[in-house]
Amino acid sequence: MIFDALFGARFLFKQERALGMEFFAQQMINGITLGSIYGLIAIGYTMVFGIIGMVNFAHGDVFMVSAFIALLLFLALTSVIGITWLVLAFIIVLLLAMFFTSVWSWTIERLAYRPLRGSFRLAPMISAIGMSIFLANFVQAVQGPRNKPIPPMFNETIAVTSGGAFDVTLAWKQIVIIAVTIILLTVFWYIVQKTPLGRAQRACEQDRKMAALLGIDVNRTISITFIMGAALAAVAGTLYLIQFGNVNFADGFIPGVKAFTAAVLGGIGSIPGAVIGGLLIGMIEVLWSAYVSSDYKNVAAFAILIVVLIFMPQGLLGKPEIEKV
Amino acid sequence: MTAAPPRPQTLGEKLPQALRETIIAALIAAGLAFPIIALGAEPDINNQLALQTRWSWVFTTILLAAGARFLAFTLETMRSRFVAAAGLLCAAFGLGTWYFAGVADPLLIGGTIVAGAAAIALGYFIDGDADVAPKKRTTVSAQDDTSTALAFIGIGVLVAFPLVMLFAFGEAGSLKWINNYGVQILIFVMLGWGLNIVIGLAGLLDLGYVAFYAVGAYTYALLATHFQLSFWICLPLAGIMAAFWGVLLGFPVLRLRGDYLAIVTLAFGEIIHLVLLNWVELTNGEAGILSIPRITFFGIPFTAEENGFAATFWLEFSPIHRTIFLFYLILALALVTNFATLRLRRLPIGRAWEALREDEIACRSLGINTTNTKLTAFALGAMFGGFAGSFFAVRQGFVNPNSFTFMESVWILAIVVLGGMGSQIGVALAAIVMVGGTELLRELDFLKQLFGPEFNPVQYRMLIFGLAMVLMMIWRPRGFIATRTPSIFLKKRKAVAADLVGEGHG
16 A cells, blocks of 8 residues: 555546647746746845845845735725725835835844844854744734635636637736736836946945945945835735735745845856746746646756755856865 | 843932933833833734724833843842832732722721832941952862652652542542643653753753654554554654664764754754644544554553453443543653663763763863763663654644744753753753643633633743743853763762753754
């Protein structure tokens, strides 16, 4: 009996393999949508790691908090203030969620990480793990443990192909997600590459001590990095809410780890790498659940993380780490 | 990197800054609290979310944040901080009574608030132009080695513990103390000591330690249910199995360091958890493995029958016998872990671990085989995790994947870190405080009177746990026992202060 279990074929390929190109195209669309969300979260990880060299464990939970903020604001706007035009409500929710999530992230950095700068190496990481646990349980305490569903929005679909073996469709929410991601990444890229603020950030990333000597307020720059990461996580949270239609206090951990995987895959510290990594992880996850086994889709993500870290620790676009004595 | 803003020196500077900081804290608290505390959403009958507002909660949050900031600022900058603290306590008492009791004596409330405010004002006034001297840090403190005597007393207390409890509370009353406190804490002490080999001695940050605990538990569960092997045969097998998995994990991660290593071990732990959850044919999935054979007294079962433990030893049958036996068993296992660790530290391999923690490159330059050193640390740490796992399975009688989540890993890690990495006694203390502390939360009935009958402190244990981890890192990042006793020394054994201990680079 135990031997049957051990040697029994576990990964039976699903029937969907027979559905051909159309099915594959549909999965690619779904994968890009999911990957956009992962990419937005991954930027927060990669920027913080680039600037202070710590894995901000609480970032996944900041993302979860932002999804809750978006949900509550959406309810307040539609039921209390009575905005009926969905597009307007969406834009207001997006902006407000970015603001309030930034306040959270700023406070977390100020209270839990800044006092530990210069402390021993594991301290910020353990503090971040504690913060992550605190955030999840705080949301559970104030918002309750149940799933929070919202009414579906942007749900109309456009048929891309029809008449074949499988109709490829594109839902409006997928268009919204991809469009918002592209717009925000452009804005964000402009800030990092073209403004004095972005220059200060890149300077701190290269050499914090030297940047401080040259008159850059390093603490302020780090705070702003956290705020930017949180703002993008808030966008991801709002989009996640639209895509999946509900949110739960425990929803921060798994997307957080996957986004971190994306950041590592793209090369930690590299912002374009985080986006590419996010898209890749999203696609791999969707294709894996479509063709192989949806039970093991998280195992696939974790396995990618391990494989990448072992064989390609600098990632796709990252710089190799040189060990100096 | 940049210097903190200069501390205010005079009364004229201090008070306005204190007030400004307080107002900023209140504003930030308002920003934090606005959507997520002020608004609540509960599904109604149609499963539509209905919005509720909870402004009183927001008000409380803002007050708390402002008060905490004012307190922190005052304590930070004032020399006469005790006067100020007393004043704040007074004021807080007054406000608290007002808030909770509603119609208490107005004279008392007003009096305490005024007295508190007066005390704070007095504190600021006395402080005047004094400046606050920075704290001095000692780097090396010499101390005598009294730990051996303490260890023997500790073991004596532990051996006597179940019997004392039995006499004090009777058979029914002592079950809770021996099982929930004694056995539970000792499991975590053992896991902490096992992980301490990997983190504290070898300096490899392992966030997936629970995987080995799970391997041990499932090894015993599967072998015992399928092949009817006894616990005493399964125990070494579970240890070997876990050590094998430790090596399997160790091989690929040899090149990784620090945070990367932490993340990979986390991923490994999650994979094991997900496989246990999804491989239904082997592990029975979420339902887990039920009716695992219980512990026997070296072959004599703890039953009421003729050949049972009670009858064999001419005792009256009681379920407490098994619990007491389990207590001594885990105590023995934990002490074996401790003894092995202490001995290993003196062997060449143990010194290699500690050298690896201090500086990997120097280690390699001196000809230490870092591959073997890391692998043995992983394997031995995992082995003790496996022992603890099979003990867990035999104690519970069933196992399911929910016992082996990432949170369990974090618990064990927190115990090691809060205890002070590398310090055996510190880890034991941390396990007692943390596991015992959360168990104690169940007993805090007076909180129910304060916050109403629906308040359940156990609900908030993870919240408190997370917050405690953050605060502990800020307050004492090196753990309870921050000093280290070197295993080799010249003439006199001296404790090494925290600042001088390398923390390892993974």
